[in-house]
Amino acid sequence: MSRELLFDSIVKKKSFLCVGLDTDLDKIPGHLLEFDDPIFEFNKAIINATSDLVVAYKPNTAFYEAYGPKGMESLKKTIDYIPSDIMCIADAKRADIGNTSRRYAESYFNYYKADAITVAPYMGDDSIKPFLGYDNKWVIILGLTSNPGSHDFQQLKFESGEALYERVLTTCAQYGTSDNIMFVVGATKAEYMKKIRTLLPEHFFLVPGVGAQGGDLLSVCSNAINDKVGLLINSSRSIIYASKEEDFADQARAKSLELQLQMANVLQKYDLL
Amino acid sequence: MSRELLFDSIVKKKSFLCVGLDTDLDKIPGHLLEFDDPIFEFNKAIINATSDLVVAYKPNTAFYEAYGPKGMESLKKTIDYIPSDIMCIADAKRADIGNTSRRYAESYFNYYKADAITVAPYMGDDSIKPFLGYDNKWVIILGLTSNPGSHDFQQLKFESGEALYERVLTTCAQYGTSDNIMFVVGATKAEYMKKIRTLLPEHFFLVPGVGAQGGDLLSVCSNAINDKVGLLINSSRSIIYASKEEDFADQARAKSLELQLQMANVLQKYDLL
Numbered sequence: 164m165s166r167e168l169l170f171d172s173i174v175k176k177k178s179f180l181c182v183g184l185d186t187d188l189d190k191i192p193g194h195l196l197e198f199d200d201p202i203f204e205f206n207k208a209i210i211n212a213t214s215d216l217v218v219a220y221k222p223n224t225a226f227y228e229a230y231g232p233k234g235m236e237s238l239k240k241t242i243d244y245i246p247s248d249i250m251c252i253a254d255a256k257r258a259d260i261g262n263t264s265r266r267y268a269e270s271y272f273n274y275y276k277a278d279a280i281t282v283a284p285y286m287g288d289d290s291i292k293p294f295l296g297y298d299n300k301w302v303i304i305l306g307l308t309s310n311p312g313s314h315d316f317q318q319l320k321f322e323s324g325e326a327l328y329e330r331v332l333t334t335c336a337q338y339g340t341s342d343n344i345m346f347v348v349g350a351t352k353a354e355y356m357k358k359i360r361t362l363l364p365e366h367f368f369l370v371p372g373v374g375a376q377g378g379d380l381l382s383v384c385s386n387a388i389n390d391k392v393g394l395l396i397n398s399s400r401s402i403i404y405a406s407k408e409e410d411f412a413d414q415a416r417a418k419s420l421e422l423q424l425q426m427a428n429v430l431q432k433y434d435l436l
Numbered sequence: 437m438s439r440e441l442l443f444d445s446i447v448k449k450k451s452f453l454c455v456g457l458d459t460d461l462d463k464i465p466g467h468l469l470e471f472d473d474p475i476f477e478f479n480k481a482i483i484n485a486t487s488d489l490v491v492a493y494k495p496n497t498a499f500y501e502a503y504g505p506k507g508m509e510s511l512k513k514t515i516d517y518i519p520s521d522i523m524c525i526a527d528a529k530r531a532d533i534g535n536t537s538r539r540y541a542e543s544y545f546n547y548y549k550a551d552a553i554t555v556a557p558y559m560g561d562d563s564i565k566p567f568l569g570y571d572n573k574w575v576i577i578l579g580l581t582s583n584p585g586s587h588d589f590q591q592l593k594f595e596s597g598e599a600l601y602e603r604v605l606t607t608c609a610q611y612g613t614s615d616n617i618m619f620v621v622g623a624t625k626a627e628y629m630k631k632i633r634t635l636l637p638e639h640f641f642l643v644p645g646v647g648a649q650g651g652d653l654l655s656v657c658s659n660a661i662n663d664k665v666g667l668l669i670n671s672s673r674s675i676i677y678a679s680k681e682e683d684f685a686d687q688a689r690a691k692s693l694e695l696q697l698q699m700a701n702v703l704q705k706y707d708l709l
Contacts, residue, residue: 185536225532225539231512231547232505239504256532258556259498260583263458266498274504283531283556285578287585305558310533312560315607316600321592327600334588 164250164278165299166342169367170391172218172248174436177427179392180419181219181252181369182209183399184241185226190404192411202227202237205411207244209403212412216423219250219395221369242275250395252303252369253277258286264293272297279303281347281369284331288338295339302344304335307359309349309372332362341365345395348387353379356386364389371397373422380422384429392435398422437523437551438572439615442640443664445491445521447709450700452665453692454492454525454642456672457482457514458499463677465684475500475510478684480517482676485685489696492523492668494642515548523668525576525642526550531559537566545570552576554620554642557604561611568612575617577608580632582622582645605635614638618668621660626652629659637662644670646695653695657702665708671695 173179186202195201210220227238245251253275257267264282271280272294279301282291294302307317307328317328332346341363348359350372359368368387373380373396380396388394398418406414430436446452459475468474483493500511518524526548530540537555544553545567552574555564567575580590580601590601605619614636621632623645632641641660646653646669653669661667671691679687703709 187539223532223536223539225530225536225543228508228543229539229547231543232508234543235501235505235508254532256530256556256559257498259496259527259529260581263496263498266460266496266502270498270501270504270507274502283529283558285556285558285589286581286583287588287590289583289585291585308533308559310559310562312562312564315560316558316604317560319594319600319603321594327589327592330592331589 166391168248169218169250173392174430176216176218176423177430177436178216178218178423179394179396179426180217180422181221181395181397182213182217182402182419183254183371183397184209184220184222184403185399186403187226188230190407192407192409194409200237200240202230202234203240206241208412209415210244212416213402213419214246214249216416216419217249219252220245221252221254221397221399223254223399239275242277250278252279252281254281256281256283256305258282258284258290260286261289261293264290268294268297272300279345281305284335291335291338295343300343302339303369304331304344304346306332306346306348307355308347309351313349329362332359336363336366341367345369347371350379350383350396353382353386356383360387360389365393367393367395369395369397373398380425381429388429388433390435392430396422396426439664441521442491442523446665446703449489449491449696450703450709451489451491451696452667452669452699453490453695454494454668454670455482455486455490455675455692456527456644456670457493457495457676458672459676460499461503463680465680465682467682473510473513475503475507476513479510479514481685482688483517485689486675486692487519487522489689489692490522492525493518494525494527494670494672496672497526497528512548515550523551525552525554527554529554529556529578531555531557531563533559534562534566537563541567541570545573552618554578557608564608564611568616573616575612576642577604577617577619579605579619579621580628581620582624586622602635605632609636609639614640618642620644623652623656623669626655626659629656633660633662638666640666640668642668642670646671653698654702661702661706663708665703669695669699
């Protein structure tokens with residue numbers, strides 16, 4: 164999916180919501196366990212209930228890998244089911260030496276046919292560039308994450324005064340362009356958002372942590388929205404597990420709608436519609 | 437596998453060789469493609485030909501994921517086939533926020549039943565600790581890698597004068613103990629080996645890059661061997677692709693034997709047998 168199509172989709176749906184499909188057999192409603200593939204049934208119902216309100220879905224590969232090859236079948240069916248005008252982000256946090264990253268890229272772009280994959284930056288350029296050789300596919304690089312462990316390394320400062328996460332953002336931005344690279348920027352660090360937007364005025368940021376991780380949508384937008392929106396706001400657990408009962412899909416829609424309406428207001432306020 | 441059992445196995449086999457199973461349908465001998473599961477057939481032949489010479493196998497998950505769920509079946513069969521007294525390292529380079537890393541740990545330790553998994557450190561403690569709650573399982577954390585991109589971030593220096601990779605090694609060592617944590621230390625950086633061994637006198641290092649990536653076994657050992665050996669030397673392509681013909685397993689054995697004999701000499705030289 165190109166940057167233009169993504170922007171068009173945001174304007175059309177008045178939404179920059181990404182729903183995370185962290186689908187867990189221990190958390191989905193019990194009646195689904197009778198199906199042959201409960202994970203896919205759950206995802207299908209969530210997608211059916213929310214597809215007019217979102218511009219991206221983000222299956223988290225760990226939740227599929229946990230069930231072995233059968234889980235990967237569920238992932239494949241899920242990605243196939245996502246409408247083609249909605250971005251599919253494989254949240255995989257991969258990266259390895261070049262010949263290995265090439266295989267991960269083949270897996271997620273050619274086999275599973277995701278539009279984007281999240282990657283970890285520690286191994287540098289040759290670990291990320293193999294993901295960049297695909298037309299209209301995206302690499303989403305970890306910049307600043309919202310988990311407690313982000314303090315261990317990401318926020319440490321180099322001799323230059325620059326923090327590691329800042330160096331990661333500016334160095335990795337040069338591996339490609341704002342047409343094929345996005346960055347993960349944690350929403351619970353809204354005070355850093357403004358600084359990061361200054362460093363990278365054009366890139367899209369995938370912002371997790373709104374919802375279960377406690378980030379605040381309006382604060383993120385006021386610090387980091389740009390003239391092509393430049394934000395995908397992800398919410399996983401607070402949407403897909405809004406209810407554990409048979410009404411789970413309706414409740415997921417209600418939670419998505421709540422966020423989408425806030426997003427429509429934001430887009431109007433910033434004159435982006 | 438406990439540290440004691442690993443050391444016993446090294447002494448018994450006079451080897452600290454790990455063979456990387458980066459099995460690629462484009463590189464294995466053509467006659468294997470007639471089998472229903474050529475990847476597993478290839479791995480089985482390699483394991484049969486080398487199991488008395490090695491203390492660990494390291495399937496690289498990317499090479500299995502590239503083929504979708506069927507590839508993951510090959511991975512499962514391969515891990516099941518590895519004799520239980522040989523360490524199985526899932527070379528997966530995973531790590532994510534805590535609840536997600538927990539699912540990766542479940543996948544690789546409970547479902548696939550690997551003894552160890554490689555992980556990336558960028559997201560810090562809560563991304564790695566979920567892998568540490570398993571008896572006799574190992575987490576192998578990226579320290580200093582041997583690829584060109586390792587210069588982008590790993591070797592940058594903080595205000596304290598410490599390089600990022602050094603901080604990663606000393607901080608991550610505190611997440612667990614030398615009984616459940618190892619580090620990836622690239623062999624092409626032999627000049628750094630001594631320094632790293634000083635920082636971490638007791639930990640095992642998984643050393644890739646001997647063979648195809650150009651590292652030198654004797655130089656690594658002279659700088660980093662300790663009184664419990666403390667080294668697993670990995671070789672992948674130079675062993676498993678020693679021949680593309682029907683004699684591939686014999687040639688893999690020959691290459692493994694060559695390294696094992698060098699290792700036996702090293703162990704004798706350092707009085708470790």
